[in-house]
Amino acid sequence: MAQNWDDLRIFLGVARGQSLSAAGKTLRIDPATVGRRIARLEQRMGTPLFAKSPLGYELSAAGARLLPLAEEAEQAMGAAGDLMVQGAASGSEISGTIRIGAPDGCANFLLPQVCARIVEAHPDLDVQIVALPRVVNLSKREADMAITVSAPTAGRLTVQKLSDYKLHLAASPAYLRGAGPLKSKEDLQGHRMIGYIPDMIFDKELDYLSALGVQRVPLASNSVAVQFHAIRQGAGLGIVHDFALPAAPELTRILVDDVSLVRSFYLVRHDSDRRLQRLNRFAEALAAGIRAEIVHLEAAAILNE
Numbered sequence: 001m002a003q004n005w006d007d008l009r010i011f012l013g014v015a016r017g018q019s020l021s022a023a024g025k026t027l028r029i030d031p032a033t034v035g036r037r038i039a040r041l042e043q044r045m046g047t048p049l050f051a052k053s054p055l056g057y058e059l060s061a062a063g064a065r066l067l068p069l070a071e072e073a074e075q076a077m078g079a080a081g082d083l084m085v086q087g088a089a090s091g092s093e094i095s096g097t098i099r100i101g102a103p104d105g106c107a108n109f110l111l112p113q114v115c116a117r118i119v120e121a122h123p124d125l126d127v128q129i130v131a132l133p134r135v136v137n138l139s140k141r142e143a144d145m146a147i148t149v150s151a152p153t154a155g156r157l158t159v160q161k162l163s164d165y166k167l168h169l170a171a172s173p174a175y176l177r178g179a180g181p182l183k184s185k186e187d188l189q190g191h192r193m194i195g196y197i198p199d200m201i202f203d204k205e206l207d208y209l210s211a212l213g214v215q216r217v218p219l220a221s222n223s224v225a226v227q228f229h230a231i232r233q234g235a236g237l238g239i240v241h242d243f244a245l246p247a248a249p250e251l252t253r254i255l256v257d258d259v260s261l262v263r264s265f266y267l268v269r270h271d272s273d274r275r276l277q278r279l280n281r282f283a284e285a286l287a288a289g290i291r292a293e294i295v296h297l298e299a300a301a302i303l304n305e
Helices: 002-017 020-027 031-045 061-089 104-109 111-121 173-178 185-190 224-232 242-247 277-303
Strands: 050-053 056-059 096-102 125-131 145-148 157-171 193-195 237-241 252-254 260-270
Touching: 002 020, 002 031, 002 056, 002 061, 002 277, 020 031, 031 277, 056 061, 061 277, 096 104, 096 111, 096 277, 104 111, 104 125, 104 224, 104 242, 111 125, 111 277, 145 277, 157 242, 157 277, 193 224, 224 237, 224 242, 237 242, 242 277, 260 277
Parallel strands: 096 125, 096 145, 193 237
Antiparallel strands: 050 056, 145 260, 157 237, 157 252, 157 260
């Protein structure tokens, strides 16, 4: 994943400097290396990102579309990094054990790297991630805080929106080679679908397939990770988080314009914990880290196509 962010960083350097030499000077990289990295990125994306002109390197149409996404990733990564540095400089060390509950998509593809960075910045902190295919019960103190896909409306809770995230249909090359046509949502009826066990969908925001008119799910699981690996194995089509796609670069997004979902993550805490500064600092670092990681991984998903 670091490689994908590095590609975006080099892309921004050329876009701003309008030459390989200017980008190389800013990034402290040899201009020839910058050129090779841009060529490799363009090859991977299947389209030119720059056009050579008398003025230097000008953005192509594809490059212009990528620019705001790359800048958003840069801002998010910078904000997360600044938060870590500020915390260390101010002596606001976080210690002890903090347990966070999360749906398994978030727990598998976002929290490991986000929490690893927080723990690295706070050596006396222990983070426990509870991955459950259901809503974590904070009233029973199953966790100190939880990430949810819907904002709860009952209970004495503090709710903070973390970030939107995107999902698309995806499939493996192995499945697509033997599959029928996929030109519209209507074609989904003739395909083997992978998704949630219908009576175990614990939040209406996760009921993706019924909204697409899919009546039957031949291969189902209450776990996002199981669904993800079934799709990787060529078992069928399924809805995949864009932030998970860099973990399986062989997967292809399908019907991107027709099936494009947006959902949100929320951080939920006990209302009585608002005065606990160690939890407040952890929640702040977690929120910044998740926002940055979603932007980073969703950009990487596009770069991998």
